Amino acid sequence: HPGLGYGWGNHGHNYYGLYPEFYEFSCPQVQDIVMTILEKAISKEPRMAASLLRLHFHDCFVQGCDASVLLDDSAMIVSEKNSGPNKNSLRGFEVIDEIKARLEEECPHTVSCADILALAARGSTVLSGGPYWQLPLGRRDSRTASLSGSNTNIPPPNSTIQNLITLFKRQGLDEIDLVALSGGHTIGMARCVTFKQRLYNQNGNNQPDETLERTYYYGLKSVCPPSGGDNNISPLDFASPKEFDNTYFKLILWGKGLLTSDQVFLTGNVEKTVELVKSYAKNPALFFDQFAKSMVKMGSMSPLTGFVGEVRENCRRIN
Ligand code: HEM
Numbered sequence: 001h002p003g004l005g006y007g008w009g010n011h012g013h014n015y016y017g018l019y020p021e022f023y024e025f026s027c028p029q030v031q032d033i034v035m036t037i038l039e040k041a042i043s044k045e046p047r048m049a050a051s052l053l054r055l056h057f058h059d060c061f062v063q064g065c066d067a068s069v070l071l072d073d074s075a076m077i078v079s080e081k082n083s084g085p086n087k088n089s090l091r092g093f094e095v096i097d098e099i100k101a102r103l104e105e106e107c108p109h110t111v112s113c114a115d116i117l118a119l120a121a122r123g124s125t126v127l128s129g130g131p132y133w134q135l136p137l138g139r140r141d142s143r144t145a146s147l148s149g150s151n152t153n154i155p156p157p158n159s160t161i162q163n164l165i166t167l168f169k170r171q172g173l174d175e176i177d178l179v180a181l182s183g184g185h186t187i188g189m190a191r192c193v194t195f196k197q198r199l200y201n202q203n204g205n206n207q208p209d210e211t212l213e214r215t216y217y218y219g220l221k222s223v224c225p226p227s228g229g230d231n232n233i234s235p236l237d238f239a240s241p242k243e244f245d246n247t248y249f250k251l252i253l254w255g256k257g258l259l260t261s262d263q264v265f266l267t268g269n270v271e272k273t274v275e276l277v278k279s280y281a282k283n284p285a286l287f288f289d290q291f292a293k294s295m296v297k298m299g300s301m302s303p304l305t306g307f308v309g310e311v312r313e314n315c316r317r318i319n
């Protein structure tokens with residue numbers, strides 16, 4: 001029986017009942033279909049890879065990886081899409097819809113939206129030049145969403161290092177996962193409003209963040225004026241915003257992390273995260289390997305399996 005995660009196909013691993021061969025018989029084309037649509041979307045707009053990677057993260061941190069993030073407002077549902085971290089920020093829903101529609105044609109009522117998010121995150125990483133990993137599957141979709149969970153569990157960009165460690169610990173993720181997964185910021189963009197405080201008033205004294213490297217600071221000010229321009233965007237890794245590589249960590253060593261939550265790995269007085277940034281900056285293979293491991297770990301957080309939850313027909317609403 002699909003979904004129970006015992007015996008066949010599990011090869012002795014048990015990510016809470018998820019296993020890579022879950023769709024081997026019920027939808028063997030799933031991987032090809034996902035990759036075809038991702039290739040098209042990402043070649044049209046490279047940033048889409050980043051947006052899809054982030055969607056999986058924002059799903060997993062709220063009720064686990066159950067596609068709660070995809071539900072629209074309705075009579076039954078208060079959508080997570082309107083939370084502080086998500087509103088005017090999350091992207092890629094149309095690509096998920098396209099994948100889902102295609103999969104409903106090929107393998108009706110079979111592939112969950114939560115698994116589509118995990119597949120899209122892995123595929124987006126690979127297509128941006130990052131690592132591939134064996135992806136445990138078999139997540140089912142929630143019949144609920146949590147706006148409050150979205151507001152409280154997802155770390156804000158001005159977080160202190162302690163705050164980041166605490167919020168990740170709460171999900172069962174440690175400092176190694178925190179630093180490696182934040183390496184996802186090697187691709188994609190952030191809006192001015194998420195880092196503006198660093199430019200004009202980091203500590204309530206109307207001064208810039210002194211950990212911000214000078215020339216980078218002047219460049220950011222030109223993108224992000226003191227008033228207005230909140231939706232102007234800047235790359236999280238300006239050296240290679242479309243390339244999944246380890247330059248994110250090199251930039252942090254040079255004082256050129258974009259968000260406070262990036263730079264504090266070096267400046268937050270936690271020796272462990274300082275060492276991790278240095279080793280990932282030096283050794284891209286080490287970063288790739290740990291990113292893959294931590295993505296599997298994050299992707300296995302509190303999944304719905306077996307007969308719990310459902311496989312949505314449309315990712316935006318419950319059946
Ligand atoms: C450690 C805590 C984290 C914080 C505080 C954080 C914060 C942010 C913020 C503020 C943005 C910009 C949003 C906007 O401008 O609207 C962003 C973008 C992004 N984040 Fe994170 N993030 C964190 C962890 C992660 C993780 C774990 C991943 C994935 C593994 C990730 C992947 C991304 C990606 C790829 C983007 C760019 C999205 C795009 O261009 O559409 N982030 N993040």
Ligand SMILES: [Ca+2]
Nearest residue numbers: 059062064068
């Ligand atoms: Ca979720």
Ligand SMILES: [Ca+2]
Nearest residue numbers: 186237240243
């Ligand atoms: Ca990069």
